[in-house]
Amino acid sequence: MHPDELAALRSPAGAAALTAAAQVLAAPGGDDPLTAATALRTAGVPAPLATAALTQAALRARAVGKFGPAAARMFFTRAGLEQATRAVVADRRAARLRAAGVRHLADLGCGVGADTLAAARAGIRVYAVEADPATAAIAAANAEATGLADLVTVVCADATDVDLTGVDAAFCDPARRSGTGRRTFDPDSYSPSWDFVRSLVARVPRTVLKVAPGIDHALIPPGAEAEWVSVDRDVVEAAFWCGPLAGPPRRATLLRSGRPATGLVGDGGEPVAVGPVRRYLYDPDGAVVRAHLVAAFAATVSGTLGDESIAYVYADTPTDTPYGRCLEITDVLPFSLKRLRAVLRERGVTRLEILKRGSPLDPAQLRRDLRLRTAAGAGVAASLVLTRVAGAPTALLGHPVSAPPGPVGAPAR
Ligand SMILES: C[S@@+](CC[C@H](N)C(=O)[O-])C[C@H]1O[C@@H](n2cnc3c(N)ncnc32)[C@H](O)[C@@H]1O
Structure with missing residues (x-):
C-alpha cells in the first residue's frame, strides 16, 4: 500500500468508505468484487478510494483471527498480515x-x-x-x-x-x-x-x-x-x-482456545525409553516434538516410544494431558493393505482418520485404496496410525480416548 493510500483511508472520507466497505462485504453477494465495487460507487465513494477501502476491509476481516475485534481499527498489507504474530x-x-x-x-x-x-x-x-x-x-x-x-x-x-x-x-x-x-x-x-x-x-x-x-x-x-x-x-x-x-534450554508452549496456557520444559536431551506398543498411544503436540521434548513428555505419562526416532508415545493407562492426543489402540497389524481392508470391513468402519509418522505411505492414496464403505448416518469411526515399531512398518487401529468407537455421530463419552 502506498503511504498516500493509507493517508486517504485515515481521512474522514476514508473512514466512511471503510465502514461502507465492511458493510458491503458482509452483505449477500459482497464477496463478488464487481458487486462490491458497484455498491460502493453507488454510495458515492470515488473509484480509487472504493478499491482501497474494499481491499482494506477484506484484510481486516481476515485479520480478526489474529487480532480479534482490534482488527477492525487496524491497517494491513497482505504480506504484513501474513507475517504478523x-x-x-x-x-x-x-x-x-x-x-x-x-x-x-x-x-x-x-x-x-x-x-x-x-x-x-x-x-x-x-x-x-x-x-x-x-x-x-x-x-x-x-x-x-x-x-x-x-x-x-x-x-x-x-x-x-x-x-x-x-x-x-x-x-x-x-x-x-x-x-x-x-x-x-x-x-x-x-x-x-x-x-x-x-x-x-x-x-x-x-x-x-x-x-x-x-x-x-x-x-x-x-x-x-x-x-x-x-x-x-x-x-x-x-x-x-x-x-x-x-x-531451561527447551520449552514447548501450548496455547489453546478457552484453556490456560501450558508449558513443558526440559533440556531436549532426555534419555528415550523404547518399548512395545501398549494400549494407549499419545500423539504429542507439534510444539513438544519440535522442541525435542518427546522423551520429557513420555515421562509425564509413564510412556515409552515404539521406535526411538518416531514421536509416538505408548502407555498402559490413559492420562489426561494437554501435551498430546490420546488414542486407545485396539489392533496392531503388520502393514498389509489387504489385511487392513478386511479388518475395516469386518468392523463396519465408514469414517477413518489417518495419522502417520515414520511411514512413506500417502494417506490420501491409502484412503482411496482402502475403498471404505460409505453409509449415511451409520457405520463406525476409527483412527488408523501408520508408523514403524522397532523398525517394522506397522498399522495401528484405534479411536480417540474421548471418542470411543461407535456409530458415526454418536455422542462422545
Ligand atoms: C516478519 S515481519 C515482522 C512482523 C512483526 N513481528 C509483526 O508481528 O507484525 C519482518 C519485517 O522486517 C522488515 N525488514 C526486513 N529487513 C529489514 C531491515 N534490514 N531493517 C528493518 N526492517 C526490515 C520487513 O519489511 C518486514 O516488515
Whole structure:
C-alpha cells in the first residue's frame, strides 16, 4: 500500500468508505468484487478510494483471527498480515518481557506492528524499526488506532544501522520471504540477515529472536532457551530467549482456545525409553516434538516410544494431558493393505482418520485404496496410525480416548 493510500483511508472520507466497505462485504453477494465495487460507487465513494477501502476491509476481516475485534481499527498489507504474530502469542511474549523487567524494547523489523503493539499493551516503551516505508507508516497508524502511540516510536530505517543505546531489550522477527514473496526456510535468506540477527545477542544481552518453527537446533545461540509455540495444536513459531531472559534450554508452549496456557520444559536431551506398543498411544503436540521434548513428555505419562526416532508415545493407562492426543489402540497389524481392508470391513468402519509418522505411505492414496464403505448416518469411526515399531512398518487401529468407537455421530463419552 502506498503511504498516500493509507493517508486517504485515515481521512474522514476514508473512514466512511471503510465502514461502507465492511458493510458491503458482509452483505449477500459482497464477496463478488464487481458487486462490491458497484455498491460502493453507488454510495458515492470515488473509484480509487472504493478499491482501497474494499481491499482494506477484506484484510481486516481476515485479520480478526489474529487480532480479534482490534482488527477492525487496524491497517494491513497482505504480506504484513501474513507475517504478523497472532495477538495471543505476542501478548504472552510481551507479558514475559515485562515480568523480566523490560521497560524499553527495540522491535527490529516491526512489520505492521503486532509485537510492538503487544509490548506497548504490556506497558513497555517500544522503539519500532521498519525498513519498508509503507509498512512503517502502517505500524505507526496502528499504534495510533489502538491508543498506544504514546508508548511507540516508529522509525523507517534499516535495522542494521540503528543505534540501540538506551533500550534494555531487543526483539527481532526477521522477514522469512524470498524476493518473490515466497516463504523461505533458509536463515541465510532472512532479512535482516541471520548474521545480524544472531549478533544482536552480543549487543543487547536481553534479546528475543523469533524464527521459523523448522529452524535447525544447531542455530540456537549458546545458553539460549529455545521455545516452540503452538496455537490449537498448530505450531506457529519458535523463539530464542537469550541472555538473562533464558530459562531451561527447551520449552514447548501450548496455547489453546478457552484453556490456560501450558508449558513443558526440559533440556531436549532426555534419555528415550523404547518399548512395545501398549494400549494407549499419545500423539504429542507439534510444539513438544519440535522442541525435542518427546522423551520429557513420555515421562509425564509413564510412556515409552515404539521406535526411538518416531514421536509416538505408548502407555498402559490413559492420562489426561494437554501435551498430546490420546488414542486407545485396539489392533496392531503388520502393514498389509489387504489385511487392513478386511479388518475395516469386518468392523463396519465408514469414517477413518489417518495419522502417520515414520511411514512413506500417502494417506490420501491409502484412503482411496482402502475403498471404505460409505453409509449415511451409520457405520463406525476409527483412527488408523501408520508408523514403524522397532523398525517394522506397522498399522495401528484405534479411536480417540474421548471418542470411543461407535456409530458415526454418536455422542462422545
Ligand atoms: C516478519 S515481519 C515482522 C512482523 C512483526 N513481528 C509483526 O508481528 O507484525 C519482518 C519485517 O522486517 C522488515 N525488514 C526486513 N529487513 C529489514 C531491515 N534490514 N531493517 C528493518 N526492517 C526490515 C520487513 O519489511 C518486514 O516488515
